[in-house]
Amino acid sequence: MSLLLDAVTLLLVSAGVLFFAAGTLGLLRLPDPLTRIHALTKADNVGLALIVLGLLPQAGSVMAGVKMIAVWALAQIASGAVSQVLAEAATLEAQIEATAREKRP
Numbered sequence: 480m481s482l483l484l485d486a487v488t489l490l491l492v493s494a495g496v497l498f499f500a501a502g503t504l505g506l507l508r509l510p511d512p513l514t515r516i517h518a519l520t521k522a523d524n525v526g527l528a529l530i531v532l533g534l535l536p537q538a539g540s541v542m543a544g545v546k547m548i549a550v551w552a553l554a555q556i557a558s559g560a561v562s563q564v565l566a567e568a569a570t571l572e573a574q575i576e577a578t579a580r581e582k583r584p
Contacts, residue, residue, distance in 0.1 A: 484536040491533025498526030512569035520562045527554055 505518025531551045538544040 488533045488537055491529050495526040495529035495533060498522045498529060502526065513566055516562050516565050516569070520558050524555060524558055527551055 499522065502519045502522030505522060506515050509515045509518055528551060531547050534547060535544050538547065
Protein backbone atom coordinates (compact mmCIF):
# COMPACT_ATOMS: atom_id res chain seq x y z
CA MET A 480 0.00 0.00 0.00
CA SER A 481 2.85 2.37 0.77
CA LEU A 482 4.27 1.93 -2.71
CA LEU A 483 0.91 2.87 -4.23
CA LEU A 484 0.65 5.99 -2.06
CA ASP A 485 4.20 6.96 -3.01
CA ALA A 486 3.34 6.57 -6.70
CA VAL A 487 0.20 8.72 -6.30
CA THR A 488 2.23 11.36 -4.46
CA LEU A 489 4.90 11.37 -7.15
CA LEU A 490 2.34 11.61 -9.94
CA LEU A 491 0.31 14.45 -8.38
CA VAL A 492 3.31 16.49 -7.26
CA SER A 493 4.89 16.13 -10.71
CA ALA A 494 1.67 17.30 -12.34
CA GLY A 495 1.59 20.27 -9.94
CA VAL A 496 5.14 21.22 -10.87
CA LEU A 497 4.19 21.08 -14.56
CA PHE A 498 1.31 23.48 -13.90
CA PHE A 499 3.67 25.84 -12.06
CA ALA A 500 6.05 25.70 -15.04
CA ALA A 501 3.19 26.42 -17.46
CA GLY A 502 2.13 29.42 -15.37
CA THR A 503 5.67 30.74 -15.34
CA LEU A 504 5.93 30.27 -19.09
CA GLY A 505 2.66 32.19 -19.51
CA LEU A 506 4.01 34.98 -17.31
CA LEU A 507 7.09 35.29 -19.47
CA ARG A 508 5.55 34.83 -22.91
CA LEU A 509 2.10 36.41 -22.98
CA PRO A 510 1.79 39.92 -24.40
CA ASP A 511 -0.12 42.05 -21.89
CA PRO A 512 -0.49 42.21 -18.10
CA LEU A 513 -4.09 40.94 -17.96
CA THR A 514 -3.36 37.73 -19.85
CA ARG A 515 -0.19 37.22 -17.80
CA ILE A 516 -2.13 37.56 -14.55
CA HIS A 517 -4.81 35.17 -15.80
CA ALA A 518 -2.33 32.50 -16.88
CA LEU A 519 -0.29 32.75 -13.72
CA THR A 520 -3.14 32.65 -11.22
CA LYS A 521 -5.03 29.81 -12.89
CA ALA A 522 -2.01 27.60 -13.40
CA ASP A 523 -0.58 28.28 -9.94
CA ASN A 524 -3.89 27.55 -8.21
CA VAL A 525 -4.23 24.21 -9.98
CA GLY A 526 -0.54 23.42 -9.41
CA LEU A 527 -0.79 24.12 -5.69
CA ALA A 528 -3.97 22.04 -5.45
CA LEU A 529 -2.27 19.07 -7.12
CA ILE A 530 0.77 19.36 -4.87
CA VAL A 531 -1.39 19.50 -1.74
CA LEU A 532 -3.44 16.51 -2.92
CA GLY A 533 -0.23 14.65 -3.61
CA LEU A 534 1.20 15.39 -0.18
CA LEU A 535 -1.96 14.52 1.76
CA PRO A 536 -1.29 10.76 1.74
CA GLN A 537 2.18 11.47 3.15
CA ALA A 538 0.89 13.65 6.01
CA GLY A 539 1.83 12.27 9.40
CA SER A 540 -1.50 13.16 11.00
CA VAL A 541 -4.95 14.46 10.20
CA MET A 542 -3.98 17.84 11.66
CA ALA A 543 -1.05 18.12 9.22
CA GLY A 544 -3.44 17.42 6.34
CA VAL A 545 -5.89 20.02 7.61
CA LYS A 546 -3.07 22.56 7.79
CA MET A 547 -2.05 21.86 4.20
CA ILE A 548 -5.63 22.29 3.03
CA ALA A 549 -5.90 25.53 5.04
CA VAL A 550 -2.76 26.90 3.40
CA TRP A 551 -4.16 26.00 -0.01
CA ALA A 552 -7.48 27.71 0.79
CA LEU A 553 -5.73 30.87 2.01
CA ALA A 554 -3.59 30.91 -1.14
CA GLN A 555 -6.78 30.65 -3.23
CA ILE A 556 -8.33 33.63 -1.47
CA ALA A 557 -5.14 35.70 -1.61
CA SER A 558 -4.54 34.88 -5.27
CA GLY A 559 -8.00 36.02 -6.27
CA ALA A 560 -7.75 39.26 -4.31
CA VAL A 561 -4.25 40.13 -5.49
CA SER A 562 -4.96 39.34 -9.14
CA GLN A 563 -8.04 41.58 -9.00
CA VAL A 564 -6.00 44.48 -7.60
CA LEU A 565 -3.25 43.99 -10.20
CA ALA A 566 -5.78 43.84 -13.03
CA GLU A 567 -7.42 47.07 -11.88
CA ALA A 568 -4.02 48.78 -11.65
CA ALA A 569 -3.04 47.59 -15.14
CA THR A 570 -6.36 48.76 -16.58
CA LEU A 571 -6.04 52.16 -14.91
CA GLU A 572 -2.48 52.56 -16.18
CA ALA A 573 -3.59 51.71 -19.73
CA GLN A 574 -6.39 54.29 -19.51
CA ILE A 575 -3.98 56.96 -18.26
CA GLU A 576 -1.54 56.22 -21.09
CA ALA A 577 -4.34 56.36 -23.68
CA THR A 578 -5.56 59.69 -22.33
CA ALA A 579 -2.01 61.09 -22.37
CA ARG A 580 -1.56 59.99 -25.99
CA GLU A 581 -4.82 61.70 -27.02
CA LYS A 582 -3.76 65.01 -25.45
CA ARG A 583 -0.42 65.17 -27.29
CA PRO A 584 -0.39 67.56 -30.26
